[in-house]
Amino acid sequence: MIIERTSKEIIFRLPSDTNIDELQELSDYLEYVEIAKKSKTKQSEVDDLVKSIKKGRWNRTKEQLGL
Secondary structure (H helix, E strand, O other): OEEEEOOOOEEEEOOOOOOHHHHHHHHHHHHHHHHHHHOOOOHHHHHHHHHHHHHHHHHHHHHHHOO
Protein backbone atom coordinates (compact mmCIF):
# COMPACT_ATOMS: atom_id res chain seq x y z
CA MET A 1 0.00 0.00 0.00
CA ILE A 2 1.21 3.48 -0.86
CA ILE A 3 -0.22 6.68 0.60
CA GLU A 4 0.51 9.88 -1.29
CA ARG A 5 -0.41 13.44 -0.29
CA THR A 6 -0.86 16.12 -2.93
CA SER A 7 -1.87 19.73 -2.40
CA LYS A 8 -5.56 18.82 -2.90
CA GLU A 9 -5.97 15.19 -1.86
CA ILE A 10 -4.59 12.04 -0.27
CA ILE A 11 -4.26 9.05 -2.57
CA PHE A 12 -4.22 5.43 -1.38
CA ARG A 13 -2.74 2.94 -3.83
CA LEU A 14 -3.65 -0.67 -3.11
CA PRO A 15 -2.92 -3.96 -4.88
CA SER A 16 -5.59 -4.91 -7.42
CA ASP A 17 -6.42 -8.06 -5.45
CA THR A 18 -7.66 -5.98 -2.48
CA ASN A 19 -11.11 -7.10 -1.32
CA ILE A 20 -13.45 -4.53 -2.85
CA ASP A 21 -16.20 -5.10 -0.27
CA GLU A 22 -13.85 -4.34 2.61
CA LEU A 23 -12.58 -1.31 0.72
CA GLN A 24 -16.17 -0.09 0.29
CA GLU A 25 -16.75 -0.46 4.04
CA LEU A 26 -13.64 1.63 4.68
CA SER A 27 -14.81 4.22 2.17
CA ASP A 28 -18.25 4.39 3.83
CA TYR A 29 -16.61 4.88 7.23
CA LEU A 30 -14.34 7.66 5.95
CA GLU A 31 -17.33 9.38 4.36
CA TYR A 32 -19.20 9.12 7.67
CA VAL A 33 -16.24 10.71 9.51
CA GLU A 34 -16.15 13.61 7.03
CA ILE A 35 -19.89 14.22 7.39
CA ALA A 36 -19.75 13.93 11.19
CA LYS A 37 -16.97 16.53 11.38
CA LYS A 38 -19.26 19.07 9.72
CA SER A 39 -22.29 18.25 11.86
CA LYS A 40 -23.48 20.66 14.52
CA THR A 41 -25.62 17.95 16.15
CA LYS A 42 -24.87 17.21 19.78
CA GLN A 43 -24.28 13.63 20.95
CA SER A 44 -27.21 13.93 23.35
CA GLU A 45 -29.50 14.68 20.37
CA VAL A 46 -28.23 11.62 18.54
CA ASP A 47 -28.75 9.49 21.66
CA ASP A 48 -32.33 10.77 22.01
CA LEU A 49 -33.06 9.99 18.36
CA VAL A 50 -31.66 6.46 18.67
CA LYS A 51 -33.69 5.88 21.84
CA SER A 52 -36.85 7.07 20.07
CA ILE A 53 -36.22 4.84 17.06
CA LYS A 54 -35.57 1.79 19.23
CA LYS A 55 -38.69 2.44 21.29
CA GLY A 56 -40.80 2.75 18.15
CA ARG A 57 -39.31 -0.44 16.73
CA TRP A 58 -40.02 -2.33 19.95
CA ASN A 59 -43.62 -1.09 20.01
CA ARG A 60 -44.15 -2.25 16.41
CA THR A 61 -42.58 -5.62 17.19
CA LYS A 62 -44.86 -6.10 20.21
CA GLU A 63 -47.88 -5.34 18.01
CA GLN A 64 -46.75 -7.83 15.37
CA LEU A 65 -46.26 -10.49 18.02
CA GLY A 66 -49.60 -9.69 19.66
CA LEU A 67 -48.03 -8.82 23.00
